[in-house]
Amino acid sequence: MSGPAFFQTYMGQRFYESTMPGLVRELKRLNDNMERLVAVADQLAGKTQSPSGEPREPTPEDSEGE
Template sequence: MNGPAFFQTHMGQRFYEGTMPALVRELKRLNDNLERLVAVAEQHGGPKQSSSTEPVPPPTTEEAEEP
């Protein structure tokens, strides 16, 4: 491939100096928010569910419509 490497281009510099740090900040923010959400769910959720790896089937439409 001819020409400069990606990191040597203007777009590459913007990506490594701006876009990547912004992505990392947003991922950290997302993780922090998820941790807070889990903590609140555990406080209000009552007994803790088992941590088995078996999937839980979604409720049927009949169950979801009941008050």
């Protein structure tokens, strides 16, 4: 392939300087919103989240009512 590499083109520069950082910001925002949604869903279900914020193993009480 001849010609400039993608990152050397106007579209490539725009992609790396604008599009990719925007995608990363939106993914971070989506992840933050998902974490808040899970926390609210756990509260509404009467469950408690582990202090570290990490997922916890299901307990026998979690499967009651299924």
